[in-house]
Amino acid sequence: MQKGFSLIELMVVVAVIGILAGIAYPNYTDYVMRSKITEATAKLSEKRVQMEQYFQDNRQYANAATPCTTDLSGQNFNFVCNVPDTASYTITATGRGSMTGFVYSVNQLNGKRSVITNVPGWNTDCAGSGWVTTKGGAC
Template identity: 45%
Template sequence: MNPSSFCNRSSNPKPQSGFTLIEIMVVVAIVAILSMIAYPSYTDYQRRGQAQEAPTNLADYRTQMEQYYQDNRTYAAGGNCGVALPTPASARFTYTCATANSGQTYTATATGATGSLTTGLAYTIDQRNNQGTTCTSCAWNFSGAQTTWVLRKP
């Protein structure tokens, strides 16, 4: 065997394939940064979708209350509101209704359930279609009562 051909073989080893540790760490860092940005946005997107339930149910409830008032000239039935409260398909909100002024006024409220994405949100509506939203330690962090239904982070 020719010694020069032996040297040529050893100087041309097969190229190595695969990734270096640095390359893998860079990819992991990029994925981590993207997930830190994407997860809060996705959670807020879900919260906006779930928050739509309350205003929709309250608007329907108000329509039923107005129909009840047309038939009975009062919003009250005994000590309760004249129409049964909405029965949500999910456990995202709980609904209450209170009458006042001998059944001539009412306020219906949808309160975000504890442990859900809507925790701390409360939506209200009354016989004059006055709408309101409050945030008590909710994820959207606005203060005071709003005079409209807040459906996204202000």
């Protein structure tokens, strides 16, 4: 009576594991990337609300130092708030580290924009029509 596994059986098991890993790993990395994007979209939405609250109190965006500069740090994105005049602003999230190539922004009209460069499978530019949050997703 034979005990253990034959070389053929082990090779079949390794092949099945390799095929499963080949399918699962790209899906996992896309899932991780999508989870990191929520940091940018959530922070941009939060800051937009704070800017609108400031506008309701002061009737202008200029000198909106408090809502526009406080807590703009992020783990995967750098956030910059630009207030060129009293009637407009743009808040931009630029990816860093594994999120390099992702840029999201929102303005006073709730115009959302995604610019994604050098990331295969992602839409490259959605000007004013929304944020791309999934690979191959629409604006």
